[in-house]
Amino acid sequence: MGLLSDPNRRRALISLLTRLNAPICVVCYMAGVAWFMGLAFEPFTLRTYMSENAMGSTMVEERFPAGERALGTGREFSAHKKKAGGMPVDWLVKTMQSRGLEVFTQRFSRRLPFPDEDKERYMVKGTNVYGILRAPRAPRTEALVLSAPCSPGDDNNQAVGVLLGLAQYFRNQVFWAKDIIFLVNEHDLIGMQAWLEGYHHTNTTGMDWSPLQGRGGSIQAALSLELSSDVVTSLDLVLEGLNGQLPNLDLANLFYAFCQKIGVLCTTQGKLQRNDWDSVSGYSHAVQTMMLMVMKQASGRPWGDHGLFLRYHIEAATIKGINSFRQYKTDATTIGRLLEGMYRKLNNLLERLHQSYFFYLMPSLSHFVSIGYYMPAFGLLALILLLRALDLWIQLATPPTFNLNPPPSQMSSPGVLSVLTPLVISHLTGVALYTLPIHFQEIAVEHFPVSETEAVVLTAIAVYTAGLALPHNTHRGLFVPPFNGWKVLKLVAVLYLAVLLGCTALINFSLGFILALTLVPVAAFVTPDVPKALSAFIMVILSPACTLLFSVFLFQELQEMPVSFLDGWMLYLSVISQGILDHALYGSLVYPLVALLVYPCWLLFWNILFWK
């Protein structure tokens, strides 16, 4: 600090920063990206370890014997599902009751804001069935949840079978200290949302549900099971939840520990971990796994039924059975034993899972990157914004000596006004982007030959594109913008972006980082003096909408399911509609964040580019 309080040295430092601003920014950007890519390199990551003592050293012996019978129950469930054309409520109630559970049902209904074309639903009505296994001598204060979605078609019957088999087996055990809730939810996430809202008696999304009759106290942990074949080759762990929330890392550790113990292949992001970290292919494998996690987390949507639990501070994960062409198969008994082991350890918990990390990235199931390691990557990008802001501040504070005509007092008031106008207008555009698509769908459907879903998506794109025409209008009718007006605007915009990205990255690192990756260069280089056409093109390429488009392609590429451009475009449209739906149905915040804050912020830079 002595450095800054000495005016001479301060001046020297400032001149250094202003002179070398551009090179420092470039270096920071490169360093940020390199740091991020380095996170997947195994020597730089930490091995996962169990932090929670209550789950660590205790030995449990898994004895679940009835895998075959569970599959039989699953087939029975499938037959009744077909007969009922949906959730076989009566059969499930009877089956759960005969297994000695307290059984309750919950009805719910939800009208989607516009039809969901991916899942072909609009008016959703359903019933959740859940049975509570009461722990002996426990006062109903704590519970664990095991859920399996009742999916349309032939999916997930085995999951329900295993769930019922486990319920039967668990009922005869004496060691339970927490109630265990076995939940079969209809209409996947919508049913889960209804059940969770009913359980906690909240209503965040305007869904209709009937109140729950039976409860088990505060839920400590939850697992959701997805299983669509009698045998599986591997189990995949899905962690990413609503708004990029992740469960405590100990839950992943628990799963990994039991997979190791029982000898089940386990994956995350559908990728097995490899041992050849020092080879290029091994490293790129780890990068792919981590990138998939980053993209899933950035999307802010729940990637399994567990995703909605996280809002209620319930640690939850989805376990997905995957049946590929591998030789080595795992049967239902083994999966049952794995779950039994996990539940027995969770049953041993004395406190909520809190010992391990809540913020992490996983380049493989056995390694993780904690928040302390990945934040510098974002910090380096955010530093660029601060450096640019400093540069602008200094430029504004020391006006060029040759231009002394306007006295400072006169200059300030139009300056503020000239900043305020674009700010307000771009935010109004953001509000339009947020509200218009859903409200205008009926009008759009009347006047254009499109379906409601297309209408919503196309309206969103239209509003977004229309926003690009704004800079030509913002200055009309205003006074002559002052000479350095754009600098004030840019200073505000850069600081705004820094705060915005900083807050986003704290909550959802992946989203913050991806946005920073594209928006920071824009924010750094844009001035009215750069070549218009080229810069405009680059800016559009780096705008949030195009970022999303590239992300869609990259995501498909990483999943080893590359798509053609047309398919990719269709996927892009459906991703937009899903994003809007996620916001309306589950309260995902990515759509409002982009529409109300990120897009207006980008518009400010667009404005600067076309400053006259």
Place this chain on the structure above:
Amino acid sequence: MRWEETVVEEATADKEDTSAPETVVQSSVPQPKDDFQEELVIRPLHSGDIYASFQFRTLWETDFMRGNKVSHYRLFPKSLGQVISKFSVRELHISFTQGYWRTMQWGQPFLPSPPGAELWVWFQDSVTDVDGTWKELTNVLSGIFCASLNFIDSTNTVQPSASFKPLGIGNVTDHRFLRYATLPREIVCTENLTPWKKLLPCGSKAGLAVLLKSEKLFHSSFHSQAVHIRPVCQDWQCKTTSWELRQTLNVVFDLHTPGQGKLEWSLFKMFSRTLTEACPLASSSKIYIDITDDPQGEQFEVSPATHLLSQAMVLGDRRTFSVYDLTQQITFGTVRSLNLLIRWKSSEDMLRPLLHAERYVAGYGLQTGEIHTLMYNNHPYRSFPVLLLDSVPWYLRLYIHTLTVTSKGKDNKPSYIHYQPSKDRVRPHLLEMLVQLPPNSVTEVTVQFERALLKWTEYTPDPNHGFYVGSSVISSLVPSIVAMDTNSTREQPLFSSFFPCKEESSYFMRVYTEPLLVNLPTPDFSMPYNVICLTCTVVAVGYGSLYNLLTRSFQIEEPSPGLAKRIANIIRKMRGVPPL
């Protein structure tokens, strides 16, 4: 408490063989100065579980409060007698419960109790420092029962104004002399059972108490043990009073077997013991088996069979019991050991008890929340009032203006509300309400709260487990279902059944809701050192220098003038000329 002792000894002529009718214990025989009775009631429950309720009653005609010290103890335990006289206790009720009574499956218990420990005491009106006496008493009881009752302090003690009235004789109902506290976290195990058993005259050596083996009692779905001390009338004129010590133990065994087969239990299977004798000190020692749900003997098979039947009004319901008198040698048969055996069928449907309640915390996040209490009145046409008692720790700051009571979607105005706001770290919230429950309805009481941030030494060692809020207590006079009973399967004289008589038309019931586990905002205790270091650094270095930079203006200092110049300046100053 409310197990009415009106054992209507009827000749029960429906069975052909009328063996010697049971001798009536109370009336004709002149009572000794102290008296001990033991009793076990076994009820096969609707859900297929089995409920065993032990009661041991010691009566002693003495006066602890008189000047001369009582020093000769026979049946009454000395430790409790000394407690009564030292602390001037008028009534004492203490219960230890592990598990939650599942009303929907099991119906009503004979003696309700909340999970954890519950203690309520009425002191004599001669006590001047009630709080001090209470504090001492809890510490003494803590030692006697080997429990953490010493954690009872002013932050979890309340003085209910209406919910807990004295159960014994006496007309002092000034609630200044009442203290009520619960410890929902208390875990009950063998170390609490052993001192409890030691209070019995026969210990666990003889009589029904031989069945109380902890390895079986704690291998159950529900376990509750209690001690109730109260003064009762000695005779019908109530000229003299005597002290009653009632020790009760309730246990529910889980007999779940998959499939629909008949369930079977026996004394040996439940307790891993059989009975060979009554406690020699007991004036009465009986086993009752509730066979009400099986009038025709289709579902139940009891062996050895008994022809001794007894009817009693229990919780508004007329129940029939098979009675086994352990004081009669014939009960034990030729093998000199009694091992009762029952086979019966269970059903999986849930019951619809007339009154039951549940409670939960709504909302998410660590800032606010809402406590919902649901009270169900399943009576088809009668509404009845209930008294709801809520004692909430201070760290949940109740917003009492958000209190709502709704039944059937309409606002239900309580006719009586007693609210005592909490004081931080001193006393809990106390909320008592008299609410009328409309027939066939659910009444929902909601109140919002804010979670307080505790001081860092106030957190428990396991703060992430959450903090407990004790059960709400719902006390009520519930209309009897006997009055509802219109079918005439039971043979009754017509003249006796027209007007529902007073005793049977309603009965007292107490329902406890489940305790709540609430998470409070919890700092990360694993890194206080890091936090201290970081805070100090930020304050000392970061903030200090930044503040410096922002508030001061820096200038280049002139090099200090030479000596000649300074002297010249002094001279100029004296001349009144500006310095150089």
